[in-house]
Amino acid sequence: MARELCRLSSELNRQLGVLVHRSGKVELIVVGDYGQIMIPQLGHVRASGGRLRGLRLIHTHLAGEDISDEDLMDLLFLRLDLLSVIKVEADGLPEKMYSAHLLPGAQEGKNWAFLKPVHPANQLDSCEELIAAIEGEFARSGKSSLVDRGEDRAILISVTTEQKRQAEESLAELVELARSDNIMILDTVLQRKNRANPRLIIGKGKLADIMIRALQLDANLLIFNQELNPSQIRSITNFSDLRVIDRTQLILDIFAHRAMSREGKLQVEMAQLKYMLPRLSSRDDALSRLTGGIGARGPGETKLEIDRRRINDRLARLTKELKQVGDERYRRRAKRRKKELPVLSLVGYTNAGKSTLLNTLTNSDIIAENKLFATLDPTSRRLRFPTEMEVVITDTVGFIRNLPADLLQAFMATLEELKEADLLVHVVDVSNPGFREQMAVVEQLLHDLELGTIPVLTLFNKIDLVEDRNLVYQLVGNEGIMVSALQPETLREFLVQAEGLIGKALDGKLR
Numbered sequence: 376m377a378r379e380l381c382r383l384s385s386e387l388n389r390q391l392g393v394l395v396h397r398s399g400k401v402e403l404i405v406v407g408d409y410g411q412i413m414i415p416q417l418g419h420v421r422a423s424g425g426r427l428r429g430l431r432l433i434h435t436h437l438a439g440e441d442i443s444d445e446d447l448m449d450l451l452f453l454r455l456d457l458l459s460v461i462k463v464e465a466d467g468l469p470e471k472m473y474s475a476h477l478l479p480g481a482q483e484g485k486n487w488a489f490l491k492p493v494h495p496a497n498q499l500d501s502c503e504e505l506i507a508a509i510e511g512e513f514a515r516s517g518k519s520s521l522v523d524r525g526e527d528r529a530i531l532i533s534v535t536t537e538q539k540r541q542a543e544e545s546l547a548e549l550v551e552l553a554r555s556d557n558i559m560i561l562d563t564v565l566q567r568k569n570r571a572n573p574r575l576i577i578g579k580g581k582l583a584d585i586m587i588r589a590l591q592l593d594a595n596l597l598i599f600n601q602e603l604n605p606s607q608i609r610s611i612t613n614f615s616d617l618r619v620i621d622r623t624q625l626i627l628d629i630f631a632h633r634a635m636s637r638e639g640k641l642q643v644e645m646a647q648l649k650y651m652l653p654r655l656s657s658r659d660d661a662l663s664r665l666t667g668g669i670g671a672r673g674p675g676e677t678k679l680e681i682d683r684r685r686i687n688d689r690l691a692r693l694t695k696e697l698k699q700v701g702d703e704r705y706r707r708r709a710k711r712r713k714k715e716l717p718v719l720s721l722v723g724y725t726n727a728g729k730s731t732l733l734n735t736l737t738n739s740d741i742i743a744e745n746k747l748f749a750t751l752d753p754t755s756r757r758l759r760f761p762t763e764m765e766v767v768i769t770d771t772v773g774f775i776r777n778l779p780a781d782l783l784q785a786f787m788a789t790l791e792e793l794k795e796a797d798l799l800v801h802v803v804d805v806s807n808p809g810f811r812e813q814m815a816v817v818e819q820l821l822h823d824l825e826l827g828t829i830p831v832l833t834l835f836n837k838i839d840l841v842e843d844r845n846l847v848y849q850l851v852g853n854e855g856i857m858v859s860a861l862q863p864e865t866l867r868e869f870l871v872q873a874e875g876l877i878g879k880a881l882d883g884k885l886r
Protein backbone atom coordinates (compact mmCIF):
# COMPACT_ATOMS: atom_id res chain seq x y z
CA MET A 376 0.00 0.00 0.00
CA ALA A 377 2.83 2.37 0.89
CA ARG A 378 4.50 1.68 -2.42
CA GLU A 379 1.30 2.27 -4.33
CA LEU A 380 0.64 5.53 -2.46
CA CYS A 381 4.14 6.73 -3.22
CA ARG A 382 3.94 5.79 -6.86
CA LEU A 383 0.62 7.61 -7.38
CA SER A 384 1.76 10.55 -5.34
CA SER A 385 4.88 10.89 -7.37
CA GLU A 386 2.99 10.58 -10.67
CA LEU A 387 0.40 13.17 -9.66
CA ASN A 388 3.00 15.34 -8.01
CA ARG A 389 0.58 15.73 -5.10
CA GLN A 390 0.51 14.55 -1.53
CA LEU A 391 -1.85 11.65 -0.95
CA GLY A 392 -3.33 10.67 2.38
CA VAL A 393 -5.42 7.83 3.72
CA LEU A 394 -7.41 7.83 6.93
CA VAL A 395 -7.44 4.34 8.35
CA HIS A 396 -9.96 3.15 10.92
CA ARG A 397 -8.82 0.94 13.78
CA SER A 398 -10.49 -1.95 12.07
CA GLY A 399 -8.00 -1.49 9.24
CA LYS A 400 -10.54 -0.18 6.79
CA VAL A 401 -9.65 2.92 4.79
CA GLU A 402 -12.30 5.51 5.60
CA LEU A 403 -11.15 8.34 3.43
CA ILE A 404 -8.59 9.14 0.75
CA VAL A 405 -7.40 12.71 0.56
CA VAL A 406 -5.65 14.23 -2.43
CA GLY A 407 -3.58 17.29 -1.63
CA ASP A 408 -1.24 19.46 -3.60
CA TYR A 409 2.54 19.36 -3.73
CA GLY A 410 3.10 20.93 -0.31
CA GLN A 411 0.11 19.97 1.85
CA ILE A 412 -3.16 18.15 2.25
CA MET A 413 -6.33 19.45 3.86
CA ILE A 414 -8.33 17.06 5.97
CA PRO A 415 -12.05 17.75 5.50
CA GLN A 416 -14.54 17.87 8.37
CA LEU A 417 -14.76 14.40 9.83
CA GLY A 418 -18.19 14.80 11.39
CA HIS A 419 -19.68 11.93 9.44
CA VAL A 420 -16.71 9.58 9.72
CA ARG A 421 -17.29 7.05 12.43
CA ALA A 422 -15.30 7.57 15.58
CA SER A 423 -13.98 5.02 18.02
CA GLY A 424 -15.72 6.07 21.22
CA GLY A 425 -12.42 6.38 23.02
CA ARG A 426 -10.35 9.45 23.75
CA LEU A 427 -8.73 9.39 20.36
CA ARG A 428 -10.46 9.60 17.05
CA GLY A 429 -10.06 5.99 16.03
CA LEU A 430 -8.43 7.11 12.80
CA ARG A 431 -4.84 7.34 11.76
CA LEU A 432 -3.59 9.46 8.95
CA ILE A 433 -0.87 8.24 6.64
CA HIS A 434 0.23 10.65 3.95
CA THR A 435 3.09 11.27 1.60
CA HIS A 436 5.64 14.07 1.56
CA LEU A 437 7.24 14.76 -1.79
CA ALA A 438 9.94 17.30 -0.95
CA GLY A 439 11.62 15.17 1.69
CA GLU A 440 10.31 17.41 4.46
CA ASP A 441 9.79 16.16 8.01
CA ILE A 442 6.54 16.06 9.95
CA SER A 443 5.42 19.68 9.84
CA ASP A 444 3.67 21.91 12.35
CA GLU A 445 0.49 21.62 10.29
CA ASP A 446 0.74 17.84 10.55
CA LEU A 447 1.05 18.11 14.31
CA MET A 448 -1.96 20.44 14.44
CA ASP A 449 -3.99 17.82 12.57
CA LEU A 450 -2.81 15.20 15.03
CA LEU A 451 -3.90 17.35 17.91
CA PHE A 452 -7.11 18.94 16.74
CA LEU A 453 -8.46 15.83 15.07
CA ARG A 454 -7.31 13.63 17.96
CA LEU A 455 -5.78 11.22 15.48
CA ASP A 456 -4.66 7.84 16.75
CA LEU A 457 -1.40 8.23 14.90
CA LEU A 458 0.02 10.45 12.21
CA SER A 459 2.46 9.08 9.69
CA VAL A 460 4.41 10.69 6.89
CA ILE A 461 5.99 8.60 4.16
CA LYS A 462 8.76 10.41 2.35
CA VAL A 463 8.75 9.67 -1.35
CA GLU A 464 12.06 9.25 -3.09
CA ALA A 465 12.84 10.63 -6.52
CA ASP A 466 12.15 7.27 -8.13
CA GLY A 467 8.66 7.18 -6.60
CA LEU A 468 9.52 4.57 -3.98
CA PRO A 469 8.99 5.02 -0.24
CA GLU A 470 11.98 6.14 1.75
CA LYS A 471 10.86 5.78 5.36
CA MET A 472 7.75 6.29 7.42
CA TYR A 473 7.87 8.94 10.18
CA SER A 474 5.17 8.79 12.85
CA ALA A 475 3.96 10.88 15.76
CA HIS A 476 1.32 10.32 18.42
CA LEU A 477 -0.25 12.34 21.21
CA LEU A 478 0.93 12.21 24.81
CA PRO A 479 -1.33 12.64 27.81
CA GLY A 480 0.99 14.72 30.00
CA ALA A 481 3.02 17.43 28.32
CA GLN A 482 6.69 16.49 28.35
CA GLU A 483 9.07 19.40 27.92
CA GLY A 484 6.12 21.43 26.74
CA LYS A 485 5.31 18.99 23.99
CA ASN A 486 2.15 16.98 23.80
CA TRP A 487 3.36 14.57 21.20
CA ALA A 488 6.12 12.06 20.68
CA PHE A 489 7.84 10.76 17.58
CA LEU A 490 8.40 7.13 16.76
CA LYS A 491 11.60 5.87 15.25
CA PRO A 492 11.41 6.10 11.46
CA VAL A 493 10.98 2.73 9.76
CA HIS A 494 10.69 1.51 6.25
CA PRO A 495 7.00 0.72 5.64
CA ALA A 496 7.90 -2.86 4.86
CA ASN A 497 9.77 -3.26 8.11
CA GLN A 498 7.11 -2.33 10.63
CA LEU A 499 7.46 -4.88 13.37
CA ASP A 500 5.51 -3.22 16.19
CA SER A 501 1.77 -3.55 16.33
CA CYS A 502 -0.04 -0.36 15.63
CA GLU A 503 -3.09 -1.66 17.43
CA GLU A 504 -1.18 -2.27 20.65
CA LEU A 505 0.48 1.11 20.48
CA ILE A 506 -2.84 2.89 20.09
CA ALA A 507 -4.41 0.86 22.88
CA ALA A 508 -1.51 1.83 25.14
CA ILE A 509 -1.89 5.53 24.33
CA GLU A 510 -5.62 5.37 24.97
CA GLY A 511 -4.90 3.69 28.29
CA GLU A 512 -2.49 6.46 29.26
CA PHE A 513 -5.09 9.09 28.47
CA ALA A 514 -7.74 7.32 30.46
CA ARG A 515 -5.43 7.07 33.47
CA SER A 516 -4.32 10.68 33.28
CA GLY A 517 -7.87 12.00 33.48
CA LYS A 518 -10.00 11.68 36.58
CA SER A 519 -13.11 10.54 34.82
CA SER A 520 -14.81 7.49 36.19
CA LEU A 521 -17.52 5.40 34.69
CA VAL A 522 -20.09 6.99 36.97
CA ASP A 523 -19.62 10.37 35.32
CA ARG A 524 -20.63 9.08 31.95
CA GLY A 525 -23.66 10.43 30.23
CA GLU A 526 -23.40 13.98 31.46
CA ASP A 527 -21.85 17.01 29.89
CA ARG A 528 -18.24 17.49 30.87
CA ALA A 529 -17.17 21.00 30.12
CA ILE A 530 -14.24 23.35 30.04
CA LEU A 531 -15.35 26.93 30.64
CA ILE A 532 -13.54 29.67 28.76
CA SER A 533 -13.67 33.40 29.10
CA VAL A 534 -11.84 35.69 26.70
CA THR A 535 -12.29 39.23 27.82
CA THR A 536 -10.95 42.74 27.94
CA GLU A 537 -12.45 43.34 31.40
CA GLN A 538 -10.49 44.19 34.52
CA LYS A 539 -9.14 41.23 36.44
CA ARG A 540 -11.66 41.31 39.27
CA GLN A 541 -14.65 41.73 36.99
CA ALA A 542 -13.39 39.03 34.68
CA GLU A 543 -13.03 36.63 37.59
CA GLU A 544 -16.48 37.40 38.96
CA SER A 545 -18.02 36.96 35.57
CA LEU A 546 -16.29 33.62 35.11
CA ALA A 547 -17.44 32.56 38.59
CA GLU A 548 -20.96 33.34 37.51
CA LEU A 549 -20.51 31.19 34.41
CA VAL A 550 -19.41 28.36 36.71
CA GLU A 551 -22.60 28.84 38.73
CA LEU A 552 -24.67 28.80 35.57
CA ALA A 553 -23.04 25.58 34.40
CA ARG A 554 -23.49 24.02 37.81
CA SER A 555 -27.15 25.02 37.77
CA ASP A 556 -27.50 23.17 34.48
CA ASN A 557 -25.97 20.02 35.97
CA ILE A 558 -22.89 20.27 33.82
CA MET A 559 -19.69 18.85 35.20
CA ILE A 560 -17.01 21.53 35.21
CA LEU A 561 -13.58 20.11 34.47
CA ASP A 562 -11.56 23.27 34.14
CA THR A 563 -11.81 26.99 33.61
CA VAL A 564 -9.68 29.14 31.34
CA LEU A 565 -9.52 32.89 31.70
CA GLN A 566 -7.74 34.88 29.03
CA ARG A 567 -7.55 38.62 29.37
CA LYS A 568 -6.66 40.56 26.26
CA ASN A 569 -6.11 44.18 25.45
CA ARG A 570 -8.36 44.04 22.48
CA ALA A 571 -10.97 41.60 21.29
CA ASN A 572 -10.38 39.83 18.00
CA PRO A 573 -13.72 39.73 16.21
CA ARG A 574 -12.86 36.84 13.93
CA LEU A 575 -10.95 34.41 16.06
CA ILE A 576 -12.26 34.62 19.58
CA ILE A 577 -9.18 32.83 20.80
CA GLY A 578 -5.70 32.42 19.36
CA LYS A 579 -4.64 29.17 17.77
CA GLY A 580 -1.95 28.51 20.34
CA LYS A 581 -4.33 28.97 23.26
CA LEU A 582 -6.90 26.84 21.52
CA ALA A 583 -4.30 24.12 21.13
CA ASP A 584 -3.67 24.23 24.90
CA ILE A 585 -7.37 23.93 25.52
CA MET A 586 -7.70 20.99 23.15
CA ILE A 587 -4.96 19.19 25.06
CA ARG A 588 -6.76 19.86 28.34
CA ALA A 589 -9.97 18.60 26.78
CA LEU A 590 -8.21 15.43 25.75
CA GLN A 591 -6.65 14.86 29.14
CA LEU A 592 -9.87 15.51 31.04
CA ASP A 593 -12.11 13.86 28.48
CA ALA A 594 -14.27 16.94 27.99
CA ASN A 595 -17.06 16.92 25.45
CA LEU A 596 -18.14 20.54 25.66
CA LEU A 597 -16.56 23.99 25.54
CA ILE A 598 -18.57 26.82 27.05
CA PHE A 599 -17.58 30.38 26.19
CA ASN A 600 -18.53 33.23 28.46
CA GLN A 601 -18.81 35.53 25.46
CA GLU A 602 -21.51 35.42 22.87
CA LEU A 603 -20.12 33.76 19.76
CA ASN A 604 -21.03 34.79 16.25
CA PRO A 605 -21.24 32.13 13.51
CA SER A 606 -17.77 32.76 12.15
CA GLN A 607 -16.24 32.49 15.61
CA ILE A 608 -18.05 29.22 16.20
CA ARG A 609 -16.73 27.99 12.90
CA SER A 610 -13.19 29.06 13.67
CA ILE A 611 -13.29 26.76 16.69
CA THR A 612 -15.36 23.87 15.41
CA ASN A 613 -13.21 23.68 12.29
CA PHE A 614 -10.39 22.57 14.50
CA SER A 615 -12.11 20.20 16.81
CA ASP A 616 -15.11 18.02 17.17
CA LEU A 617 -16.06 19.20 20.63
CA ARG A 618 -19.43 20.83 21.04
CA VAL A 619 -19.16 24.57 21.50
CA ILE A 620 -21.78 26.77 23.13
CA ASP A 621 -21.83 30.25 24.62
CA ARG A 622 -23.25 31.78 27.79
CA THR A 623 -26.53 32.70 26.14
CA GLN A 624 -27.14 29.14 25.04
CA LEU A 625 -26.29 27.92 28.50
CA ILE A 626 -28.88 30.23 30.02
CA LEU A 627 -31.40 29.18 27.40
CA ASP A 628 -30.68 25.56 28.24
CA ILE A 629 -31.25 26.15 31.95
CA PHE A 630 -34.52 27.85 31.14
CA ALA A 631 -35.51 24.98 28.86
CA HIS A 632 -34.95 22.52 31.70
CA ARG A 633 -36.74 24.61 34.28
CA ALA A 634 -39.80 25.81 32.45
CA MET A 635 -42.85 24.15 34.00
CA SER A 636 -45.87 26.13 32.91
CA ARG A 637 -47.15 26.12 29.37
CA GLU A 638 -46.41 29.79 29.05
CA GLY A 639 -42.88 29.34 30.37
CA LYS A 640 -42.21 26.54 27.90
CA LEU A 641 -43.54 28.54 24.98
CA GLN A 642 -41.46 31.54 25.98
CA VAL A 643 -38.26 29.52 26.20
CA GLU A 644 -38.80 27.79 22.90
CA MET A 645 -39.41 31.13 21.29
CA ALA A 646 -36.19 32.53 22.69
CA GLN A 647 -34.23 29.48 21.53
CA LEU A 648 -35.55 29.67 18.00
CA LYS A 649 -34.91 33.38 17.80
CA TYR A 650 -31.37 32.83 18.93
CA MET A 651 -30.86 30.13 16.35
CA LEU A 652 -32.39 31.84 13.33
CA PRO A 653 -29.64 34.35 12.47
CA ARG A 654 -27.08 31.61 13.00
CA LEU A 655 -28.67 29.36 10.42
CA SER A 656 -27.07 31.08 7.48
CA SER A 657 -23.67 29.51 7.93
CA ARG A 658 -23.24 26.70 5.51
CA ASP A 659 -21.42 24.21 7.64
CA ASP A 660 -22.19 21.93 10.46
CA ALA A 661 -21.26 24.34 13.19
CA LEU A 662 -24.95 24.72 13.77
CA SER A 663 -25.66 21.07 14.29
CA ARG A 664 -23.04 21.17 16.96
CA LEU A 665 -24.52 24.38 18.21
CA THR A 666 -27.97 22.98 18.61
CA GLY A 667 -27.36 19.29 18.75
CA GLY A 668 -30.83 19.03 17.34
CA ILE A 669 -31.75 20.41 14.00
CA GLY A 670 -29.61 18.75 11.38
CA ALA A 671 -28.12 21.72 9.67
CA ARG A 672 -25.60 19.69 7.80
CA GLY A 673 -27.00 18.81 4.47
CA PRO A 674 -26.46 19.01 0.77
CA GLY A 675 -25.96 22.72 0.53
CA GLU A 676 -28.36 25.51 1.16
CA THR A 677 -31.61 23.67 0.49
CA LYS A 678 -31.91 21.95 3.82
CA LEU A 679 -31.07 25.07 5.71
CA GLU A 680 -33.75 26.94 3.81
CA ILE A 681 -36.31 24.32 4.77
CA ASP A 682 -35.22 24.55 8.38
CA ARG A 683 -35.43 28.30 8.26
CA ARG A 684 -38.97 28.19 6.91
CA ARG A 685 -39.95 25.61 9.47
CA ILE A 686 -38.56 27.75 12.24
CA ASN A 687 -40.41 30.79 10.98
CA ASP A 688 -43.66 28.80 10.87
CA ARG A 689 -43.06 27.56 14.36
CA LEU A 690 -42.30 31.07 15.57
CA ALA A 691 -45.53 32.35 14.12
CA ARG A 692 -47.47 29.60 15.86
CA LEU A 693 -45.70 30.21 19.15
CA THR A 694 -46.53 33.90 18.96
CA LYS A 695 -50.19 33.06 18.53
CA GLU A 696 -50.24 30.55 21.36
CA LEU A 697 -48.40 32.90 23.65
CA LYS A 698 -50.96 35.57 22.97
CA GLN A 699 -53.74 33.14 23.93
CA VAL A 700 -52.03 32.16 27.14
CA GLY A 701 -51.37 35.81 27.85
CA ASP A 702 -55.05 36.65 27.39
CA GLU A 703 -56.01 33.89 29.82
CA ARG A 704 -53.58 35.26 32.32
CA TYR A 705 -54.99 38.72 31.83
CA ARG A 706 -58.48 37.45 32.66
CA ARG A 707 -57.23 35.72 35.77
CA ARG A 708 -55.52 38.89 36.79
CA ALA A 709 -58.62 40.95 36.18
CA LYS A 710 -60.41 38.73 38.69
CA ARG A 711 -57.70 39.37 41.21
CA ARG A 712 -57.86 43.08 40.56
CA LYS A 713 -61.55 43.05 41.37
CA LYS A 714 -60.74 41.83 44.83
CA GLU A 715 -58.48 44.84 45.00
CA LEU A 716 -55.70 43.35 47.01
CA PRO A 717 -52.52 45.41 46.86
CA VAL A 718 -49.59 43.69 45.19
CA LEU A 719 -46.08 43.37 46.54
CA SER A 720 -43.60 41.98 43.97
CA LEU A 721 -40.23 40.48 44.74
CA VAL A 722 -37.53 41.32 42.24
CA GLY A 723 -33.78 40.81 42.27
CA TYR A 724 -30.74 39.11 40.89
CA THR A 725 -31.02 35.36 40.46
CA ASN A 726 -30.25 33.37 43.60
CA ALA A 727 -30.72 36.40 45.87
CA GLY A 728 -33.30 34.57 47.97
CA LYS A 729 -36.64 35.80 46.59
CA SER A 730 -38.39 32.45 46.69
CA THR A 731 -36.98 31.68 50.13
CA LEU A 732 -38.36 34.97 51.38
CA LEU A 733 -41.78 34.24 49.93
CA ASN A 734 -41.72 30.82 51.57
CA THR A 735 -40.79 32.18 54.96
CA LEU A 736 -43.35 34.97 54.81
CA THR A 737 -46.24 32.82 53.67
CA ASN A 738 -45.32 29.41 55.04
CA SER A 739 -45.15 28.00 51.52
CA ASP A 740 -42.75 25.63 49.97
CA ILE A 741 -42.18 26.77 46.42
CA ILE A 742 -38.88 25.73 44.94
CA ALA A 743 -35.94 27.64 46.35
CA GLU A 744 -32.49 26.26 45.87
CA ASN A 745 -28.89 27.20 45.46
CA LYS A 746 -29.07 27.27 41.70
CA LEU A 747 -29.36 30.13 39.30
CA PHE A 748 -32.83 30.53 37.83
CA ALA A 749 -34.52 28.13 40.22
CA THR A 750 -37.70 30.13 39.60
CA LEU A 751 -39.08 30.71 36.12
CA ASP A 752 -42.80 30.77 36.52
CA PRO A 753 -44.35 33.57 38.51
CA THR A 754 -46.01 32.56 41.77
CA SER A 755 -48.45 34.50 43.88
CA ARG A 756 -49.42 33.99 47.52
CA ARG A 757 -51.44 35.91 50.00
CA LEU A 758 -49.70 37.59 52.84
CA ARG A 759 -51.30 39.08 55.94
CA PHE A 760 -49.45 41.95 57.54
CA PRO A 761 -49.37 42.31 61.35
CA THR A 762 -52.15 44.88 61.25
CA GLU A 763 -54.46 42.64 59.27
CA MET A 764 -53.81 44.30 55.93
CA GLU A 765 -53.80 41.61 53.26
CA VAL A 766 -51.67 41.74 50.13
CA VAL A 767 -50.70 39.51 47.25
CA ILE A 768 -47.00 38.76 47.15
CA THR A 769 -45.50 37.63 43.84
CA ASP A 770 -42.20 35.98 43.01
CA THR A 771 -40.82 35.81 39.51
CA VAL A 772 -37.79 35.02 37.37
CA GLY A 773 -34.53 36.49 38.59
CA PHE A 774 -32.33 38.88 36.67
CA ILE A 775 -28.77 38.44 35.48
CA ARG A 776 -26.23 40.65 33.76
CA ASN A 777 -26.25 40.56 29.97
CA LEU A 778 -29.60 38.86 30.00
CA PRO A 779 -29.97 37.49 26.48
CA ALA A 780 -32.16 39.92 24.58
CA ASP A 781 -34.26 37.16 23.03
CA LEU A 782 -34.96 35.78 26.45
CA LEU A 783 -35.89 39.14 27.88
CA GLN A 784 -38.19 39.68 24.93
CA ALA A 785 -39.80 36.29 25.43
CA PHE A 786 -40.39 36.88 29.12
CA MET A 787 -41.64 40.39 28.59
CA ALA A 788 -45.24 39.34 29.10
CA THR A 789 -44.51 37.82 32.50
CA LEU A 790 -42.39 40.76 33.49
CA GLU A 791 -45.08 43.18 32.37
CA GLU A 792 -47.09 41.98 35.34
CA LEU A 793 -44.65 43.75 37.55
CA LYS A 794 -46.26 46.96 36.36
CA GLU A 795 -49.23 46.21 38.56
CA ALA A 796 -47.20 46.06 41.72
CA ASP A 797 -47.85 48.64 44.41
CA LEU A 798 -44.45 47.96 45.91
CA LEU A 799 -41.34 46.35 44.49
CA VAL A 800 -39.12 44.60 47.00
CA HIS A 801 -35.61 44.41 45.65
CA VAL A 802 -33.91 41.41 47.26
CA VAL A 803 -30.10 41.65 47.27
CA ASP A 804 -27.69 38.89 48.24
CA VAL A 805 -25.40 41.03 50.34
CA SER A 806 -23.10 38.07 51.03
CA ASN A 807 -22.05 38.08 47.37
CA PRO A 808 -18.95 40.22 46.84
CA GLY A 809 -20.38 41.50 43.58
CA PHE A 810 -23.67 42.62 45.09
CA ARG A 811 -23.18 46.23 44.01
CA GLU A 812 -22.94 45.26 40.34
CA GLN A 813 -25.88 42.93 40.75
CA MET A 814 -27.94 45.77 42.21
CA ALA A 815 -27.00 47.97 39.28
CA VAL A 816 -28.08 45.28 36.81
CA VAL A 817 -31.46 44.93 38.53
CA GLU A 818 -31.96 48.68 38.70
CA GLN A 819 -31.15 49.07 35.03
CA LEU A 820 -33.59 46.32 34.07
CA LEU A 821 -36.33 47.83 36.23
CA HIS A 822 -35.72 51.05 34.40
CA ASP A 823 -35.82 49.33 31.00
CA LEU A 824 -39.08 47.65 31.94
CA GLU A 825 -40.50 51.07 32.73
CA LEU A 826 -41.05 50.25 36.38
CA GLY A 827 -39.20 53.30 37.59
CA THR A 828 -42.26 54.93 39.08
CA ILE A 829 -43.16 52.16 41.50
CA PRO A 830 -41.75 52.56 45.01
CA VAL A 831 -38.88 50.17 45.80
CA LEU A 832 -37.87 48.77 49.16
CA THR A 833 -34.40 47.25 49.18
CA LEU A 834 -33.73 44.17 51.30
CA PHE A 835 -30.16 43.14 51.99
CA ASN A 836 -30.61 39.42 52.38
CA LYS A 837 -28.38 36.61 53.65
CA ILE A 838 -27.02 38.83 56.39
CA ASP A 839 -26.46 35.64 58.39
CA LEU A 840 -23.64 34.77 55.98
CA VAL A 841 -21.88 38.10 56.40
CA GLU A 842 -18.96 38.07 58.81
CA ASP A 843 -18.49 41.76 59.38
CA ARG A 844 -22.04 43.01 59.76
CA ASN A 845 -20.92 46.39 61.04
CA LEU A 846 -19.05 47.03 57.84
CA VAL A 847 -22.08 46.11 55.74
CA TYR A 848 -24.21 48.29 57.95
CA GLN A 849 -21.93 51.23 57.32
CA LEU A 850 -21.96 50.53 53.59
CA VAL A 851 -25.64 50.05 52.96
CA GLY A 852 -27.39 50.68 56.28
CA ASN A 853 -29.34 53.67 55.04
CA GLU A 854 -30.28 52.16 51.69
CA GLY A 855 -32.50 49.38 52.96
CA ILE A 856 -33.15 46.75 55.57
CA MET A 857 -30.89 43.91 56.54
CA VAL A 858 -32.56 40.50 56.77
CA SER A 859 -32.09 36.80 56.53
CA ALA A 860 -34.87 35.10 54.65
CA LEU A 861 -34.11 31.96 56.62
CA GLN A 862 -34.69 33.68 59.98
CA PRO A 863 -38.29 34.93 60.35
CA GLU A 864 -37.41 37.04 63.38
CA THR A 865 -35.24 39.30 61.20
CA LEU A 866 -38.18 40.18 58.97
CA ARG A 867 -40.27 42.26 61.40
CA GLU A 868 -38.78 45.61 60.46
CA PHE A 869 -39.30 44.74 56.80
CA LEU A 870 -42.98 43.95 57.32
CA VAL A 871 -43.58 47.23 59.13
CA GLN A 872 -41.89 49.29 56.44
CA ALA A 873 -43.49 47.37 53.57
CA GLU A 874 -46.91 47.89 55.04
CA GLY A 875 -46.24 51.58 55.51
CA LEU A 876 -45.09 52.00 51.92
CA ILE A 877 -48.03 50.09 50.49
CA GLY A 878 -50.41 52.14 52.62
CA LYS A 879 -48.87 55.29 51.23
CA ALA A 880 -49.02 54.00 47.68
CA LEU A 881 -52.71 53.13 48.07
CA ASP A 882 -53.45 56.54 49.53
CA GLY A 883 -51.78 58.07 46.52
CA LYS A 884 -53.92 55.95 44.19
CA LEU A 885 -57.15 56.90 45.95
CA ARG A 886 -56.46 60.56 45.64
Ligand SMILES: Nc1nc2c(ncn2[C@@H]2O[C@H](COP(=O)(O)OP(=O)(O)OP(=O)(O)O)[C@@H](O)[C@H]2O)c(=O)[nH]1
Nearest residue numbers: 726727728729730731743744745748749750773860
Ligand atom coordinates in the same frame (compact mmCIF):
# COMPACT_ATOMS: atom_id res chain seq x y z
N1 LIG B 1 -27.72 31.56 54.44
C1 LIG B 1 -28.76 32.06 53.79
N2 LIG B 1 -29.14 31.46 52.65
C2 LIG B 1 -30.20 31.97 51.99
C3 LIG B 1 -30.93 33.08 52.48
N3 LIG B 1 -31.92 33.34 51.62
C4 LIG B 1 -31.82 32.42 50.63
N4 LIG B 1 -30.80 31.59 50.86
C5 LIG B 1 -30.37 30.48 50.01
O1 LIG B 1 -30.02 31.00 48.74
C6 LIG B 1 -30.35 30.09 47.72
C7 LIG B 1 -31.20 30.75 46.66
O2 LIG B 1 -32.44 31.08 47.21
P1 LIG B 1 -33.74 31.23 46.30
O3 LIG B 1 -34.84 31.65 47.24
O4 LIG B 1 -33.96 30.06 45.44
O5 LIG B 1 -33.31 32.47 45.42
P2 LIG B 1 -34.13 33.19 44.26
O6 LIG B 1 -33.88 34.65 44.40
O7 LIG B 1 -35.55 32.75 44.28
O8 LIG B 1 -33.36 32.68 43.00
P3 LIG B 1 -33.88 32.26 41.52
O9 LIG B 1 -35.28 31.82 41.61
O10 LIG B 1 -32.94 31.19 41.16
O11 LIG B 1 -33.68 33.47 40.68
C8 LIG B 1 -31.04 28.92 48.40
O12 LIG B 1 -30.10 27.90 48.57
C9 LIG B 1 -31.47 29.50 49.73
O13 LIG B 1 -31.53 28.51 50.74
C10 LIG B 1 -30.48 33.68 53.72
O14 LIG B 1 -31.02 34.67 54.21
N5 LIG B 1 -29.40 33.13 54.30
Ligand SMILES: [Mg+2]
Nearest residue numbers: 729730749750
Ligand atom coordinates in the same frame (compact mmCIF):
# COMPACT_ATOMS: atom_id res chain seq x y z
MG1 LIG C 1 -36.65 31.80 43.02
